[in-house]
Amino acid sequence: EAGVVQSPRYKIIEKKQPVAFWCNPISGHNTLYWYLQNLGQGPELLIRYENEEAVDDSQLPKDRFSAERLKGVDSTLKIQPAELGDSAVYLCASSFKGTPTDTQYFGPGTRLTVL
């Protein structure tokens, strides 16, 4: 079974430019998460979807970040415009809500460098 797929793996952009990340969750997983991870830190939740609905976006900086999960499968996270402080790894994870553990499975992440 394929895991969580993310692209691109690496992205280098100049500040003020837009950037988008794509995630394809594990087949059948109805919950999708976007996390931000800085070096030496744990993942921090940006947004969580249950099917198409964003059920927790309280930590998403909505002035520059946006996300969508049309059709409740793939998701895209966008930053416009990017700032220097946005340099980090952006992780996507998925889980199947309804299991006792609700274990999340992570993709390989997109490493963003903003110059």
Add this chain to the structure above:
Amino acid sequence: GQNIDQPTEMTATEGAIVQINCTYQTSGFNGLFWYQQHAGEAPTFLSYNVLDGLEEKGRFSSFLSRSKGYSYLLLKELQMKDSASYLCARKGNFNKFYFGSGTKLNVKP
């Protein structure tokens, strides 16, 4: 990450046993996860505890005490490939997950 504390870094010798501790906020607790993360890679699921006691899975075991807000991950027969960061994560109310900053484990020959 919502008051999750774990040591920043630990060093242990190949073949030895190491215990990585994690303390967390007890309110709104719905489960404790451990993940392994090699440098530059995604976190991978290791274990889950929701009831008190020890869960054993091969060389890795995880312990939970809900009343103390305490968990540990025990790694036996350490191998060089176990050098990684180990993330403690608490599942809170409304399916919110809170991750610690991770413990970087260095396994030396």
